[in-house]
Amino acid sequence: MTEITETPLPGVGVRHDFACGNDQRVGVVSHHSGRRELLVYDRDDPDRVSETVPLSTDEARSLGTLLGGPNIVERLDDLRQQIAGLEIAWLPISPNSGLAGRPLGETQMRTRTGVSIVALLRGDQTIPAPGPDDLMLGDDVAVVVGTDEGIDEATRILGAPTA
Numbered sequence: 001m002t003e004i005t006e007t008p009l010p011g012v013g014v015r016h017d018f019a020c021g022n023d024q025r026v027g028v029v030s031h032h033s034g035r036r037e038l039l040v041y042d043r044d045d046p047d048r049v050s051e052t053v054p055l056s057t058d059e060a061r062s063l064g065t066l067l068g069g070p071n072i073v074e075r076l077d078d079l080r081q082q083i084a085g086l087e088i089a090w091l092p093i094s095p096n097s098g099l100a101g102r103p104l105g106e107t108q109m110r111t112r113t114g115v116s117i118v119a120l121l122r123g124d125q126t127i128p129a130p131g132p133d134d135l136m137l138g139d140d141v142a143v144v145v146g147t148d149e150g151i152d153e154a155t156r157i158l159g160a161p162t163a
Contacts, residue, residue, distance in 0.1 A: 005017050011126040014029075037053065040052075088144070091142045093158045
């Protein structure tokens with residue numbers, strides 16, 4: 001199997017790339033928002049991207065299917081089994097949420113859902129390990145860790161409009 005290099009891009013997402021048999025490098029930037037960019041690197045300068053193809057979520061799924069998406073799903077399932085019951089998710093905070101503009105501590109997220117907010121993403125800024133006084137703003141993305149059920153409930157809470 002070809003070696004895939006994973007590079008975290010703080011506040012953006014993650015980049016995965018690999019070298020093809022003909023010494024051409026290709027990669028994908030996966031943004032926390034779900035947006036994807038296909039990268040083709042310059043043959044003469046492997047640190048320079050010569051072509052970027054932005055992909056919508058549907059286009060990325062279609063390309064993944066064409067390239068053998070079911071194999072990727074099998075690999076992800078293997079990873080999930082290594083950390084049984086624990087999931088990580090990137091949850092957008094709706095500007096209409098009753099929690100937008102309020103301190104993180106007011107969510108009582110861990111008490112209500114069992115989910116921990118481990119970071120807030122605000123544009124290109126990352127707030128790692130936010131404290132109870134850190135404000136959550138509309139259009140922030142909360143990086144959470146917990147069970148599937150807890151994440152589903154956290155998704156509902158973070159997107160719920162003011163009553």
